[in-house]
Amino acid sequence: MNVVTSIPTDITPDGTDYDTVRHVIEMLTEDYRDQPSLETIARRLRQSPTQLQKVFTRWAGLSPKAFLQAVTLDHAKRLLRQEGMPLLEASIEVGLSGPGRLHDLFVTHEAMSPGEWKARGGGLTIRYGFHPSPFGTALVMVTDRGLAGLAFADAGEERASFEDMAGRWPNATYLEDSAATAHYAARIFNPERWCAEEPLNIVLIGSDFQIRVWQALLNIPLGKATTYSKIAGDIGQPTASRAVGAAVGRNPISFVVPCHRALGKGGELTGYHWGLTRKRAILGWEAGKG
DNA sequence: ATCGGCATTTGTT
DNA sequence: AACAAATGCCGAT
Structure with a gap:
């Protein structure tokens, strides 16, 4: 499997800034x-x-x-305090695809069970590419139906990140094709390009339970947060908060499916x-966009 | 520090 | 294929 090592750094200046922010x-x-005061930190970073x-x-x-x-x-507590509407409408059924005002990056999602994936997935091609993002290098994976995966990697970890993702869909064929993924990356991380007119197509591949959890995540607006237990309640399994945590952790399209907005x-x-650290960074970054 | 709870995964028969 | 054991972005004690 060929994982590219050269990542363009000129798409967004945020790409290099993240390294500082992370430290x-x-x-x-x-x-x-x-x-530590800001001065102390600056000194330690030699800035x-x-x-x-x-x-x-x-x-x-x-x-x-x-x-x-x-x-x-x-x-974080303030984010939680704002009582929101239920994260999942009772009418949404598992596997149902549909548009909606999800996230502030508008997306339409299509759900695919492992079975469907398998039936179609053997011959399916996933194109991937690495791109700079405000949160370090992003690994973007797309199918012909839309965005299927988004992962992150600190410098030097690109390979591990790729393996992590590729392991989730072992039967797919992977093609390095950053030309195909570049515009996804550019759009996802630029709030000015989030619009309802052209929602981003994403493909959710997972078990019924996982998809219900991920749909719930999609309904958390920018600048808000929820808890694992609340999600558990909203999907009708109030005692399954730990299982919710596990499902949230398996979210294949991080950031776009805002799993970082799930807190204890x-x-x-x-x-x-x-x-x-990345979770903190994303939440902090979002605080400036709300 | 521990334990109950629960979906999923991994390891055994 | 069936079952046991382990694991994980939890939550309460």
């Missing part, structure tokens, strides 16, 4: 006890505070101060398949 988040959460300031505002649309505030537990009941960021 800041890591420092902040690792030494949260002694609350001037002004430079850091610039990177943040460019990356998040948020001052460092506002950004820092956005990745705290407090903020107390607002903790419990976990993220592509790393907790």
Whole structure:
């Protein structure tokens, strides 16, 4: 399997900014006890505070101060507090495909059970490509029906990321084709290109349970969050919160299916398949878009 | 730190 | 194919 190693860096300036942001988040959460000041952090990164300031505002649309505030537990709790409508309408049936106002990046989704996938999947081709994103390198996977996978990788981890994704659909044929995936990446990570007129087509491939959970995630608007237990309740299995967590963790189209907006009941960021730091980064970034 | 709960996966017969 | 065991972005004690 050929995994490209050269990733273009000139599509979006955010691509390189993320590296800085990631380090800041890591420092902040690792030494949260002694609350390192912005100056301390800047010094440790061998950058001037002004430079850091610039990177943040460019990356998040948020001052460092506002950004820092956005990745705290407090903020997470605030996201949870806003009571929303149920995440899943009772009328939505498993496997039903349809349009909808899902996410703020509008998407239409099509669900495919493993059975359908198998029937069709043996001969199906998945085209993939690596692209810079505000959250590190993104691995985009598409079928002729639409976006099927979105993963992340820190520098040097592209291969592992690819294996992780490819392992989910072992029977597919994989073709490196970043020309085919580039416009997906460009659109997904640019809020200015999110519009209802041309929703993004995505293909959800998973068990009934997983698809119900992922549909619930799609209904969480930008700037809000929910909990695993609430999702469990909304899909009619109030005691299955842990199973919900597992399903959320298997979400193949991260970011687009906003699994980062699922938090623990107390607002903790419990976990993220592509790393907790990234979950914080995405939530912080979104705080600047709301 | 532990344990109940539950979908899925992985390892055994 | 059936079953047991392990695992995971939970949640409560």
